[in-house]
Amino acid sequence: MAIENLKNCDMRTLARIISAVENDEPSAQTILENLQPDLLIPVIGITGPPGAGKSTLINALTSSILSKEKELIKGRGIGILAIDPSSPFTYGALLGDRLRMSSHFNHQKVFIRSLATRGSLGGLSAKTIEITDLMRSAGFDFIFIETVGIGQSEVEIASLADITVLVLVPESGDEVQTMKAGVMETADVFVVNKSDRTGADTMVQSIHSAALISGKEKPEVVLTVAGTGKGVDKLLNILLAKANAIDHKKKADLLLEKALQIIRQWMLSDEDILHLRAQLNNSNGNMNIYRIASDFIRSIRKN
Ligand SMILES: Nc1nc2c(ncn2[C@@H]2O[C@H](COP(=O)(O)OP(=O)(O)OP(=O)(O)O)[C@@H](O)[C@H]2O)c(=O)[nH]1
Ligand SMILES: [Mg+2]
Structure with missing residues:
Protein backbone atom coordinates (compact mmCIF):
# COMPACT_ATOMS: atom_id res chain seq x y z
CA MET A 1 0.00 0.00 0.00
CA ALA A 2 1.34 3.40 -0.94
CA ILE A 3 2.00 5.41 2.14
CA GLU A 4 0.40 8.57 0.71
CA ASN A 5 -2.91 6.73 0.97
CA LEU A 6 -2.61 6.43 4.72
CA LYS A 7 -5.01 9.33 5.12
CA ASN A 8 -7.67 7.75 2.98
CA CYS A 9 -7.24 4.05 3.66
CA ASP A 10 -9.96 2.20 5.51
CA MET A 11 -9.68 1.46 9.22
CA ARG A 12 -8.81 -2.18 8.60
CA THR A 13 -5.85 -1.25 6.40
CA LEU A 14 -4.75 1.29 9.00
CA ALA A 15 -4.93 -1.41 11.67
CA ARG A 16 -2.79 -3.68 9.49
CA ILE A 17 -0.17 -0.99 8.95
CA ILE A 18 -0.03 -0.31 12.68
CA SER A 19 0.46 -4.03 13.30
CA ALA A 20 3.30 -4.13 10.79
CA VAL A 21 5.08 -1.37 12.69
CA GLU A 22 4.24 -2.76 16.10
CA ASN A 23 5.64 -6.16 15.14
CA ASP A 24 8.71 -4.82 13.34
CA GLU A 25 7.74 -6.44 10.08
CA PRO A 26 10.15 -5.86 7.16
CA SER A 27 7.91 -3.10 5.76
CA ALA A 28 8.00 -1.14 9.03
CA GLN A 29 11.11 0.89 8.30
CA THR A 30 9.84 2.08 4.90
CA ILE A 31 6.44 2.93 6.35
CA LEU A 32 8.03 5.02 9.10
CA GLU A 33 10.49 6.77 6.81
CA ASN A 34 7.64 7.87 4.53
CA LEU A 35 5.25 9.11 7.20
CA GLN A 36 3.91 12.63 7.00
CA PRO A 37 2.60 13.31 10.49
CA ASP A 38 0.15 16.20 10.70
CA LEU A 39 1.34 18.24 13.65
CA LEU A 40 -1.91 20.18 13.77
CA ILE A 41 -3.94 17.20 14.97
CA PRO A 42 -4.25 17.54 18.73
CA VAL A 43 -2.77 14.54 20.54
CA ILE A 44 -4.28 14.44 24.00
CA GLY A 45 -2.54 12.35 26.65
CA ILE A 46 -4.83 11.06 29.39
CA THR A 47 -2.85 9.81 32.33
CA GLY A 48 -3.36 9.05 36.00
CA PRO A 49 -3.37 6.31 38.60
CA PRO A 50 -4.92 2.88 37.89
CA GLY A 51 -8.71 2.91 37.97
CA ALA A 52 -9.05 6.70 38.08
CA GLY A 53 -11.52 6.52 35.20
CA LYS A 54 -9.26 7.35 32.26
CA SER A 55 -10.97 4.95 29.83
CA THR A 56 -14.44 6.00 30.99
CA LEU A 57 -13.44 9.62 30.53
CA ILE A 58 -12.14 9.03 26.99
CA ASN A 59 -15.39 7.25 26.24
CA ALA A 60 -17.35 10.26 27.56
CA LEU A 61 -15.17 12.74 25.64
CA THR A 62 -15.70 10.66 22.51
CA SER A 63 -19.49 10.87 23.03
CA SER A 64 -19.23 14.59 23.56
CA ILE A 65 -17.20 15.06 20.36
CA LEU A 66 -19.54 12.83 18.35
CA SER A 67 -22.55 14.81 19.57
CA LYS A 68 -20.97 17.78 17.76
CA GLU A 69 -19.85 15.66 14.82
CA LYS A 70 -20.77 18.17 12.12
CA GLU A 71 -18.72 20.88 13.78
CA LEU A 72 -15.76 18.88 15.07
CA ILE A 73 -15.22 15.97 12.72
CA LYS A 74 -13.81 16.85 9.33
CA GLY A 75 -11.63 13.81 8.74
CA ARG A 76 -11.30 10.28 10.04
CA GLY A 77 -12.64 11.03 13.50
CA ILE A 78 -11.23 9.97 16.83
CA GLY A 79 -8.21 7.74 17.30
CA ILE A 80 -7.65 6.20 20.71
CA LEU A 81 -4.42 4.52 21.74
CA ALA A 82 -4.60 2.75 25.07
CA ILE A 83 -1.26 1.75 26.50
CA ASP A 84 -1.70 -1.09 28.89
CA PRO A 85 0.00 -1.23 32.23
CA SER A 86 2.80 -3.80 32.27
CA SER A 87 1.25 -6.45 34.43
CA PRO A 88 0.69 -10.17 33.88
CA PHE A 89 -2.97 -9.27 33.35
CA THR A 90 -2.29 -7.24 30.24
CA TYR A 91 -4.63 -9.30 28.15
CA GLY A 92 -7.39 -8.94 30.72
CA ALA A 93 -6.77 -5.21 30.95
CA LEU A 94 -6.95 -4.98 27.19
CA LEU A 95 -10.30 -6.73 27.09
CA GLY A 96 -11.46 -4.63 29.99
CA ASP A 97 -10.58 -1.44 28.17
CA ARG A 98 -12.43 -2.61 25.11
CA LEU A 99 -15.48 -3.38 27.20
CA ARG A 100 -15.37 0.00 28.92
CA MET A 101 -14.98 1.80 25.66
CA SER A 102 -17.38 -0.55 23.96
CA SER A 103 -20.14 1.97 23.32
CA HIS A 104 -17.96 3.39 20.55
CA PHE A 105 -16.13 0.28 19.58
CA ASN A 106 -18.00 -0.13 16.35
CA HIS A 107 -18.53 3.49 15.46
CA GLN A 108 -17.09 4.26 12.03
CA LYS A 109 -15.52 7.51 13.23
CA VAL A 110 -13.78 5.89 16.20
CA PHE A 111 -10.63 3.82 16.01
CA ILE A 112 -9.38 2.13 19.17
CA ARG A 113 -6.04 0.45 19.48
CA SER A 114 -4.43 -1.14 22.51
CA LEU A 115 -0.68 -1.37 22.76
CA ALA A 116 0.88 -3.75 25.21
CA THR A 117 3.86 -2.55 27.19
CA ARG A 118 5.47 -5.92 26.57
CA GLY A 119 9.10 -5.96 25.67
CA SER A 120 9.59 -2.51 27.05
CA LEU A 121 12.38 -2.31 29.59
CA GLY A 122 11.10 0.75 31.31
CA GLY A 123 9.33 3.72 29.85
CA LEU A 124 6.41 3.80 27.53
CA SER A 125 5.67 0.92 25.24
CA LEU A 160 4.39 12.80 22.83
CA ALA A 161 1.14 14.61 23.51
CA ASP A 162 0.24 18.21 22.77
CA ILE A 163 -2.03 18.39 25.78
CA THR A 164 -1.63 16.29 28.91
CA VAL A 165 -4.60 15.62 31.17
CA LEU A 166 -3.90 14.20 34.61
CA VAL A 167 -6.92 12.32 35.95
CA LEU A 168 -7.14 12.09 39.73
CA VAL A 169 -9.93 11.02 42.08
CA PRO A 170 -11.07 12.44 45.45
CA GLU A 171 -8.87 9.86 47.20
CA SER A 172 -5.67 10.81 45.33
CA GLY A 173 -4.41 12.98 48.22
CA ASP A 174 -1.23 10.97 48.74
CA GLU A 175 -0.43 11.06 45.05
CA VAL A 176 -0.74 14.83 44.97
CA GLN A 177 1.40 15.17 48.10
CA THR A 178 4.23 13.24 46.53
CA MET A 179 3.74 14.64 43.06
CA LYS A 180 6.97 16.01 41.78
CA ALA A 181 7.21 19.51 40.40
CA GLY A 182 7.89 18.01 36.96
CA VAL A 183 4.51 16.32 36.98
CA MET A 184 2.77 19.56 37.93
CA GLU A 185 4.60 21.22 35.07
CA THR A 186 3.70 18.67 32.42
CA ALA A 187 -0.01 18.44 33.24
CA ASP A 188 -1.98 21.01 31.26
CA VAL A 189 -5.34 20.11 32.75
CA PHE A 190 -6.19 18.39 36.03
CA VAL A 191 -9.36 16.35 36.24
CA VAL A 192 -10.87 15.29 39.54
CA ASN A 193 -12.99 12.41 38.32
CA LYS A 194 -15.47 10.46 40.46
CA SER A 195 -16.50 13.79 41.89
CA ASP A 196 -19.76 12.11 42.88
CA ARG A 197 -17.76 10.82 45.85
CA THR A 198 -16.90 12.87 48.92
CA GLY A 199 -13.66 14.79 49.08
CA ALA A 200 -13.64 16.17 45.54
CA ASP A 201 -13.49 19.80 46.68
CA THR A 202 -10.65 19.07 49.09
CA MET A 203 -8.85 17.40 46.22
CA VAL A 204 -9.24 20.51 44.06
CA GLN A 205 -7.73 22.59 46.87
CA SER A 206 -4.82 20.15 47.20
CA ILE A 207 -4.09 20.51 43.49
CA HIS A 208 -4.10 24.30 43.80
CA SER A 209 -1.78 24.15 46.83
CA ALA A 210 0.61 21.75 45.08
CA ALA A 211 0.63 24.03 42.03
CA LEU A 212 1.42 27.02 44.19
CA ILE A 213 4.39 25.22 45.75
CA SER A 214 5.76 24.22 42.35
CA GLY A 215 5.32 27.75 41.01
CA LYS A 216 2.67 26.85 38.45
CA GLU A 217 0.16 29.58 37.86
CA LYS A 218 -3.54 28.84 38.18
CA PRO A 219 -3.83 25.23 37.04
CA GLU A 220 -6.92 24.33 35.09
CA VAL A 221 -8.96 21.92 37.25
CA VAL A 222 -12.19 20.25 36.13
CA LEU A 223 -14.55 18.13 38.22
CA THR A 224 -16.09 15.22 36.33
CA VAL A 225 -18.23 12.14 36.76
CA ALA A 226 -17.07 10.25 33.69
CA GLY A 227 -19.77 7.58 33.93
CA THR A 228 -22.63 10.09 33.66
CA GLY A 229 -20.83 12.66 31.53
CA LYS A 230 -21.00 15.39 34.17
CA GLY A 231 -18.30 18.02 33.57
CA VAL A 232 -17.20 16.35 30.34
CA ASP A 233 -18.46 19.10 28.00
CA LYS A 234 -16.58 21.62 30.09
CA LEU A 235 -13.43 19.50 29.84
CA LEU A 236 -13.88 19.19 26.07
CA ASN A 237 -14.20 22.96 25.72
CA ILE A 238 -10.96 23.45 27.64
CA LEU A 239 -9.24 20.87 25.41
CA LEU A 240 -10.54 22.55 22.25
CA ALA A 241 -9.27 25.92 23.44
CA LYS A 242 -5.88 24.42 24.27
CA ALA A 243 -5.77 22.61 20.92
CA ASN A 244 -6.15 25.96 19.19
CA ALA A 245 -3.29 27.42 21.16
CA ILE A 246 -0.69 24.65 20.85
CA ASP A 247 2.76 26.13 20.68
CA HIS A 248 4.54 23.92 18.17
CA LYS A 249 7.78 25.81 18.54
CA LYS A 250 7.97 24.81 22.19
CA LYS A 251 7.56 21.22 21.12
CA ALA A 252 10.79 21.43 19.15
CA ASP A 253 12.71 21.15 22.42
CA LEU A 254 11.19 17.74 22.91
CA LEU A 255 12.19 16.51 19.47
CA LEU A 256 15.74 15.80 20.58
CA GLU A 257 14.41 13.63 23.38
CA LYS A 258 12.18 11.85 20.89
CA ALA A 259 15.01 11.32 18.39
CA LEU A 260 17.25 9.92 21.13
CA GLN A 261 14.54 7.48 22.15
CA ILE A 262 14.13 6.30 18.55
CA ILE A 263 17.90 5.95 18.07
CA ARG A 264 18.28 4.03 21.33
CA GLN A 265 15.45 1.76 20.33
CA TRP A 266 16.81 1.13 16.84
CA MET A 267 20.33 0.49 18.08
CA LEU A 268 19.57 -1.65 21.11
CA SER A 269 17.34 -4.69 21.09
CA ASP A 270 15.70 -5.97 24.25
CA GLU A 271 18.22 -8.86 24.12
CA ASP A 272 21.10 -6.38 24.08
CA ILE A 273 19.72 -4.71 27.18
CA LEU A 274 19.09 -8.02 28.94
CA HIS A 275 22.63 -9.08 28.06
CA LEU A 276 23.98 -5.87 29.55
CA ARG A 277 21.91 -6.37 32.66
CA ALA A 278 23.21 -9.96 33.02
CA GLN A 279 26.80 -8.74 32.73
CA LEU A 280 26.24 -6.15 35.41
CA ASN A 281 24.53 -8.71 37.66
CA ASN A 282 27.28 -11.30 37.18
CA SER A 283 30.06 -8.99 38.11
CA ASN A 284 30.01 -9.77 41.87
CA GLY A 285 30.44 -6.20 42.95
CA ASN A 286 33.98 -5.79 41.61
CA MET A 287 33.00 -4.72 38.14
CA ASN A 288 34.27 -1.82 36.16
CA ILE A 289 31.18 -0.27 34.59
CA TYR A 290 33.27 1.70 32.08
CA ARG A 291 34.93 -1.44 30.77
CA ILE A 292 31.57 -3.20 30.58
CA ALA A 293 30.15 -0.21 28.70
CA SER A 294 32.98 -0.05 26.17
CA ASP A 295 32.89 -3.85 25.65
CA PHE A 296 29.15 -3.56 25.14
CA ILE A 297 29.49 -0.79 22.55
CA ARG A 298 32.13 -2.83 20.69
CA SER A 299 29.87 -5.89 20.68
CA ILE A 300 26.82 -4.06 19.26
CA ARG A 301 28.97 -2.34 16.62
CA LYS A 302 30.10 -5.75 15.45
CA ASN A 303 26.49 -6.87 14.94
N1 LIG B 1 -18.34 6.54 40.94
C1 LIG B 1 -17.71 6.73 39.81
N2 LIG B 1 -17.12 5.68 39.19
C2 LIG B 1 -16.47 5.90 38.04
C3 LIG B 1 -16.36 7.19 37.46
N3 LIG B 1 -15.60 7.11 36.34
C4 LIG B 1 -15.25 5.82 36.21
N4 LIG B 1 -15.77 5.08 37.22
C5 LIG B 1 -15.60 3.63 37.45
O1 LIG B 1 -14.25 3.41 37.86
C6 LIG B 1 -13.79 2.14 37.37
C7 LIG B 1 -12.48 2.33 36.63
O2 LIG B 1 -12.74 3.09 35.45
P1 LIG B 1 -11.77 3.04 34.20
O3 LIG B 1 -12.30 4.03 33.23
O4 LIG B 1 -11.58 1.65 33.75
O5 LIG B 1 -10.43 3.56 34.85
P2 LIG B 1 -8.97 3.61 34.20
O6 LIG B 1 -8.31 4.77 34.81
O7 LIG B 1 -9.08 3.59 32.73
O8 LIG B 1 -8.36 2.27 34.73
P3 LIG B 1 -7.00 1.52 34.22
O9 LIG B 1 -6.94 1.66 32.72
O10 LIG B 1 -7.16 0.12 34.66
O11 LIG B 1 -5.87 2.23 34.91
C8 LIG B 1 -14.93 1.58 36.51
O12 LIG B 1 -15.65 0.67 37.27
C9 LIG B 1 -15.75 2.82 36.19
O13 LIG B 1 -17.11 2.49 35.96
C10 LIG B 1 -17.00 8.29 38.14
O14 LIG B 1 -16.94 9.45 37.72
N5 LIG B 1 -17.63 8.00 39.30
MG1 LIG C 1 -8.20 2.27 31.28
Whole structure:
Protein backbone atom coordinates (compact mmCIF):
# COMPACT_ATOMS: atom_id res chain seq x y z
CA MET A 1 0.00 0.00 0.00
CA ALA A 2 1.34 3.40 -0.94
CA ILE A 3 2.00 5.41 2.14
CA GLU A 4 0.40 8.57 0.71
CA ASN A 5 -2.91 6.73 0.97
CA LEU A 6 -2.61 6.43 4.72
CA LYS A 7 -5.01 9.33 5.12
CA ASN A 8 -7.67 7.75 2.98
CA CYS A 9 -7.24 4.05 3.66
CA ASP A 10 -9.96 2.20 5.51
CA MET A 11 -9.68 1.46 9.22
CA ARG A 12 -8.81 -2.18 8.60
CA THR A 13 -5.85 -1.25 6.40
CA LEU A 14 -4.75 1.29 9.00
CA ALA A 15 -4.93 -1.41 11.67
CA ARG A 16 -2.79 -3.68 9.49
CA ILE A 17 -0.17 -0.99 8.95
CA ILE A 18 -0.03 -0.31 12.68
CA SER A 19 0.46 -4.03 13.30
CA ALA A 20 3.30 -4.13 10.79
CA VAL A 21 5.08 -1.37 12.69
CA GLU A 22 4.24 -2.76 16.10
CA ASN A 23 5.64 -6.16 15.14
CA ASP A 24 8.71 -4.82 13.34
CA GLU A 25 7.74 -6.44 10.08
CA PRO A 26 10.15 -5.86 7.16
CA SER A 27 7.91 -3.10 5.76
CA ALA A 28 8.00 -1.14 9.03
CA GLN A 29 11.11 0.89 8.30
CA THR A 30 9.84 2.08 4.90
CA ILE A 31 6.44 2.93 6.35
CA LEU A 32 8.03 5.02 9.10
CA GLU A 33 10.49 6.77 6.81
CA ASN A 34 7.64 7.87 4.53
CA LEU A 35 5.25 9.11 7.20
CA GLN A 36 3.91 12.63 7.00
CA PRO A 37 2.60 13.31 10.49
CA ASP A 38 0.15 16.20 10.70
CA LEU A 39 1.34 18.24 13.65
CA LEU A 40 -1.91 20.18 13.77
CA ILE A 41 -3.94 17.20 14.97
CA PRO A 42 -4.25 17.54 18.73
CA VAL A 43 -2.77 14.54 20.54
CA ILE A 44 -4.28 14.44 24.00
CA GLY A 45 -2.54 12.35 26.65
CA ILE A 46 -4.83 11.06 29.39
CA THR A 47 -2.85 9.81 32.33
CA GLY A 48 -3.36 9.05 36.00
CA PRO A 49 -3.37 6.31 38.60
CA PRO A 50 -4.92 2.88 37.89
CA GLY A 51 -8.71 2.91 37.97
CA ALA A 52 -9.05 6.70 38.08
CA GLY A 53 -11.52 6.52 35.20
CA LYS A 54 -9.26 7.35 32.26
CA SER A 55 -10.97 4.95 29.83
CA THR A 56 -14.44 6.00 30.99
CA LEU A 57 -13.44 9.62 30.53
CA ILE A 58 -12.14 9.03 26.99
CA ASN A 59 -15.39 7.25 26.24
CA ALA A 60 -17.35 10.26 27.56
CA LEU A 61 -15.17 12.74 25.64
CA THR A 62 -15.70 10.66 22.51
CA SER A 63 -19.49 10.87 23.03
CA SER A 64 -19.23 14.59 23.56
CA ILE A 65 -17.20 15.06 20.36
CA LEU A 66 -19.54 12.83 18.35
CA SER A 67 -22.55 14.81 19.57
CA LYS A 68 -20.97 17.78 17.76
CA GLU A 69 -19.85 15.66 14.82
CA LYS A 70 -20.77 18.17 12.12
CA GLU A 71 -18.72 20.88 13.78
CA LEU A 72 -15.76 18.88 15.07
CA ILE A 73 -15.22 15.97 12.72
CA LYS A 74 -13.81 16.85 9.33
CA GLY A 75 -11.63 13.81 8.74
CA ARG A 76 -11.30 10.28 10.04
CA GLY A 77 -12.64 11.03 13.50
CA ILE A 78 -11.23 9.97 16.83
CA GLY A 79 -8.21 7.74 17.30
CA ILE A 80 -7.65 6.20 20.71
CA LEU A 81 -4.42 4.52 21.74
CA ALA A 82 -4.60 2.75 25.07
CA ILE A 83 -1.26 1.75 26.50
CA ASP A 84 -1.70 -1.09 28.89
CA PRO A 85 0.00 -1.23 32.23
CA SER A 86 2.80 -3.80 32.27
CA SER A 87 1.25 -6.45 34.43
CA PRO A 88 0.69 -10.17 33.88
CA PHE A 89 -2.97 -9.27 33.35
CA THR A 90 -2.29 -7.24 30.24
CA TYR A 91 -4.63 -9.30 28.15
CA GLY A 92 -7.39 -8.94 30.72
CA ALA A 93 -6.77 -5.21 30.95
CA LEU A 94 -6.95 -4.98 27.19
CA LEU A 95 -10.30 -6.73 27.09
CA GLY A 96 -11.46 -4.63 29.99
CA ASP A 97 -10.58 -1.44 28.17
CA ARG A 98 -12.43 -2.61 25.11
CA LEU A 99 -15.48 -3.38 27.20
CA ARG A 100 -15.37 0.00 28.92
CA MET A 101 -14.98 1.80 25.66
CA SER A 102 -17.38 -0.55 23.96
CA SER A 103 -20.14 1.97 23.32
CA HIS A 104 -17.96 3.39 20.55
CA PHE A 105 -16.13 0.28 19.58
CA ASN A 106 -18.00 -0.13 16.35
CA HIS A 107 -18.53 3.49 15.46
CA GLN A 108 -17.09 4.26 12.03
CA LYS A 109 -15.52 7.51 13.23
CA VAL A 110 -13.78 5.89 16.20
CA PHE A 111 -10.63 3.82 16.01
CA ILE A 112 -9.38 2.13 19.17
CA ARG A 113 -6.04 0.45 19.48
CA SER A 114 -4.43 -1.14 22.51
CA LEU A 115 -0.68 -1.37 22.76
CA ALA A 116 0.88 -3.75 25.21
CA THR A 117 3.86 -2.55 27.19
CA ARG A 118 5.47 -5.92 26.57
CA GLY A 119 9.10 -5.96 25.67
CA SER A 120 9.59 -2.51 27.05
CA LEU A 121 12.38 -2.31 29.59
CA GLY A 122 11.10 0.75 31.31
CA GLY A 123 9.33 3.72 29.85
CA LEU A 124 6.41 3.80 27.53
CA SER A 125 5.67 0.92 25.24
CA ALA A 126 8.49 0.55 22.78
CA LYS A 127 6.32 1.49 19.82
CA THR A 128 4.28 4.33 21.31
CA ILE A 129 6.16 7.06 19.46
CA GLU A 130 5.86 5.31 16.11
CA ILE A 131 2.17 4.41 16.45
CA THR A 132 1.35 7.96 17.52
CA ASP A 133 3.08 9.31 14.42
CA LEU A 134 1.23 6.77 12.30
CA MET A 135 -2.05 7.98 13.76
CA ARG A 136 -0.97 11.58 13.22
CA SER A 137 -0.47 10.68 9.56
CA ALA A 138 -3.84 8.97 9.18
CA GLY A 139 -6.15 11.97 9.08
CA PHE A 140 -7.78 11.80 12.51
CA ASP A 141 -9.37 14.91 14.01
CA PHE A 142 -8.43 13.98 17.57
CA ILE A 143 -6.02 11.45 19.05
CA PHE A 144 -6.25 10.28 22.66
CA ILE A 145 -3.48 8.32 24.31
CA GLU A 146 -4.25 6.62 27.62
CA THR A 147 -1.36 5.73 29.88
CA VAL A 148 -1.48 4.53 33.43
CA GLY A 149 0.71 5.90 36.15
CA ILE A 150 1.70 8.95 38.04
CA GLY A 151 5.22 10.24 37.94
CA GLN A 152 7.55 9.34 35.14
CA SER A 153 4.87 8.40 32.63
CA GLU A 154 3.43 11.93 32.60
CA VAL A 155 6.80 13.34 31.74
CA GLU A 156 7.15 10.83 28.92
CA ILE A 157 3.63 11.35 27.65
CA ALA A 158 4.23 15.09 27.58
CA SER A 159 6.93 14.60 24.97
CA LEU A 160 4.39 12.80 22.83
CA ALA A 161 1.14 14.61 23.51
CA ASP A 162 0.24 18.21 22.77
CA ILE A 163 -2.03 18.39 25.78
CA THR A 164 -1.63 16.29 28.91
CA VAL A 165 -4.60 15.62 31.17
CA LEU A 166 -3.90 14.20 34.61
CA VAL A 167 -6.92 12.32 35.95
CA LEU A 168 -7.14 12.09 39.73
CA VAL A 169 -9.93 11.02 42.08
CA PRO A 170 -11.07 12.44 45.45
CA GLU A 171 -8.87 9.86 47.20
CA SER A 172 -5.67 10.81 45.33
CA GLY A 173 -4.41 12.98 48.22
CA ASP A 174 -1.23 10.97 48.74
CA GLU A 175 -0.43 11.06 45.05
CA VAL A 176 -0.74 14.83 44.97
CA GLN A 177 1.40 15.17 48.10
CA THR A 178 4.23 13.24 46.53
CA MET A 179 3.74 14.64 43.06
CA LYS A 180 6.97 16.01 41.78
CA ALA A 181 7.21 19.51 40.40
CA GLY A 182 7.89 18.01 36.96
CA VAL A 183 4.51 16.32 36.98
CA MET A 184 2.77 19.56 37.93
CA GLU A 185 4.60 21.22 35.07
CA THR A 186 3.70 18.67 32.42
CA ALA A 187 -0.01 18.44 33.24
CA ASP A 188 -1.98 21.01 31.26
CA VAL A 189 -5.34 20.11 32.75
CA PHE A 190 -6.19 18.39 36.03
CA VAL A 191 -9.36 16.35 36.24
CA VAL A 192 -10.87 15.29 39.54
CA ASN A 193 -12.99 12.41 38.32
CA LYS A 194 -15.47 10.46 40.46
CA SER A 195 -16.50 13.79 41.89
CA ASP A 196 -19.76 12.11 42.88
CA ARG A 197 -17.76 10.82 45.85
CA THR A 198 -16.90 12.87 48.92
CA GLY A 199 -13.66 14.79 49.08
CA ALA A 200 -13.64 16.17 45.54
CA ASP A 201 -13.49 19.80 46.68
CA THR A 202 -10.65 19.07 49.09
CA MET A 203 -8.85 17.40 46.22
CA VAL A 204 -9.24 20.51 44.06
CA GLN A 205 -7.73 22.59 46.87
CA SER A 206 -4.82 20.15 47.20
CA ILE A 207 -4.09 20.51 43.49
CA HIS A 208 -4.10 24.30 43.80
CA SER A 209 -1.78 24.15 46.83
CA ALA A 210 0.61 21.75 45.08
CA ALA A 211 0.63 24.03 42.03
CA LEU A 212 1.42 27.02 44.19
CA ILE A 213 4.39 25.22 45.75
CA SER A 214 5.76 24.22 42.35
CA GLY A 215 5.32 27.75 41.01
CA LYS A 216 2.67 26.85 38.45
CA GLU A 217 0.16 29.58 37.86
CA LYS A 218 -3.54 28.84 38.18
CA PRO A 219 -3.83 25.23 37.04
CA GLU A 220 -6.92 24.33 35.09
CA VAL A 221 -8.96 21.92 37.25
CA VAL A 222 -12.19 20.25 36.13
CA LEU A 223 -14.55 18.13 38.22
CA THR A 224 -16.09 15.22 36.33
CA VAL A 225 -18.23 12.14 36.76
CA ALA A 226 -17.07 10.25 33.69
CA GLY A 227 -19.77 7.58 33.93
CA THR A 228 -22.63 10.09 33.66
CA GLY A 229 -20.83 12.66 31.53
CA LYS A 230 -21.00 15.39 34.17
CA GLY A 231 -18.30 18.02 33.57
CA VAL A 232 -17.20 16.35 30.34
CA ASP A 233 -18.46 19.10 28.00
CA LYS A 234 -16.58 21.62 30.09
CA LEU A 235 -13.43 19.50 29.84
CA LEU A 236 -13.88 19.19 26.07
CA ASN A 237 -14.20 22.96 25.72
CA ILE A 238 -10.96 23.45 27.64
CA LEU A 239 -9.24 20.87 25.41
CA LEU A 240 -10.54 22.55 22.25
CA ALA A 241 -9.27 25.92 23.44
CA LYS A 242 -5.88 24.42 24.27
CA ALA A 243 -5.77 22.61 20.92
CA ASN A 244 -6.15 25.96 19.19
CA ALA A 245 -3.29 27.42 21.16
CA ILE A 246 -0.69 24.65 20.85
CA ASP A 247 2.76 26.13 20.68
CA HIS A 248 4.54 23.92 18.17
CA LYS A 249 7.78 25.81 18.54
CA LYS A 250 7.97 24.81 22.19
CA LYS A 251 7.56 21.22 21.12
CA ALA A 252 10.79 21.43 19.15
CA ASP A 253 12.71 21.15 22.42
CA LEU A 254 11.19 17.74 22.91
CA LEU A 255 12.19 16.51 19.47
CA LEU A 256 15.74 15.80 20.58
CA GLU A 257 14.41 13.63 23.38
CA LYS A 258 12.18 11.85 20.89
CA ALA A 259 15.01 11.32 18.39
CA LEU A 260 17.25 9.92 21.13
CA GLN A 261 14.54 7.48 22.15
CA ILE A 262 14.13 6.30 18.55
CA ILE A 263 17.90 5.95 18.07
CA ARG A 264 18.28 4.03 21.33
CA GLN A 265 15.45 1.76 20.33
CA TRP A 266 16.81 1.13 16.84
CA MET A 267 20.33 0.49 18.08
CA LEU A 268 19.57 -1.65 21.11
CA SER A 269 17.34 -4.69 21.09
CA ASP A 270 15.70 -5.97 24.25
CA GLU A 271 18.22 -8.86 24.12
CA ASP A 272 21.10 -6.38 24.08
CA ILE A 273 19.72 -4.71 27.18
CA LEU A 274 19.09 -8.02 28.94
CA HIS A 275 22.63 -9.08 28.06
CA LEU A 276 23.98 -5.87 29.55
CA ARG A 277 21.91 -6.37 32.66
CA ALA A 278 23.21 -9.96 33.02
CA GLN A 279 26.80 -8.74 32.73
CA LEU A 280 26.24 -6.15 35.41
CA ASN A 281 24.53 -8.71 37.66
CA ASN A 282 27.28 -11.30 37.18
CA SER A 283 30.06 -8.99 38.11
CA ASN A 284 30.01 -9.77 41.87
CA GLY A 285 30.44 -6.20 42.95
CA ASN A 286 33.98 -5.79 41.61
CA MET A 287 33.00 -4.72 38.14
CA ASN A 288 34.27 -1.82 36.16
CA ILE A 289 31.18 -0.27 34.59
CA TYR A 290 33.27 1.70 32.08
CA ARG A 291 34.93 -1.44 30.77
CA ILE A 292 31.57 -3.20 30.58
CA ALA A 293 30.15 -0.21 28.70
CA SER A 294 32.98 -0.05 26.17
CA ASP A 295 32.89 -3.85 25.65
CA PHE A 296 29.15 -3.56 25.14
CA ILE A 297 29.49 -0.79 22.55
CA ARG A 298 32.13 -2.83 20.69
CA SER A 299 29.87 -5.89 20.68
CA ILE A 300 26.82 -4.06 19.26
CA ARG A 301 28.97 -2.34 16.62
CA LYS A 302 30.10 -5.75 15.45
CA ASN A 303 26.49 -6.87 14.94
N1 LIG B 1 -18.34 6.54 40.94
C1 LIG B 1 -17.71 6.73 39.81
N2 LIG B 1 -17.12 5.68 39.19
C2 LIG B 1 -16.47 5.90 38.04
C3 LIG B 1 -16.36 7.19 37.46
N3 LIG B 1 -15.60 7.11 36.34
C4 LIG B 1 -15.25 5.82 36.21
N4 LIG B 1 -15.77 5.08 37.22
C5 LIG B 1 -15.60 3.63 37.45
O1 LIG B 1 -14.25 3.41 37.86
C6 LIG B 1 -13.79 2.14 37.37
C7 LIG B 1 -12.48 2.33 36.63
O2 LIG B 1 -12.74 3.09 35.45
P1 LIG B 1 -11.77 3.04 34.20
O3 LIG B 1 -12.30 4.03 33.23
O4 LIG B 1 -11.58 1.65 33.75
O5 LIG B 1 -10.43 3.56 34.85
P2 LIG B 1 -8.97 3.61 34.20
O6 LIG B 1 -8.31 4.77 34.81
O7 LIG B 1 -9.08 3.59 32.73
O8 LIG B 1 -8.36 2.27 34.73
P3 LIG B 1 -7.00 1.52 34.22
O9 LIG B 1 -6.94 1.66 32.72
O10 LIG B 1 -7.16 0.12 34.66
O11 LIG B 1 -5.87 2.23 34.91
C8 LIG B 1 -14.93 1.58 36.51
O12 LIG B 1 -15.65 0.67 37.27
C9 LIG B 1 -15.75 2.82 36.19
O13 LIG B 1 -17.11 2.49 35.96
C10 LIG B 1 -17.00 8.29 38.14
O14 LIG B 1 -16.94 9.45 37.72
N5 LIG B 1 -17.63 8.00 39.30
MG1 LIG C 1 -8.20 2.27 31.28
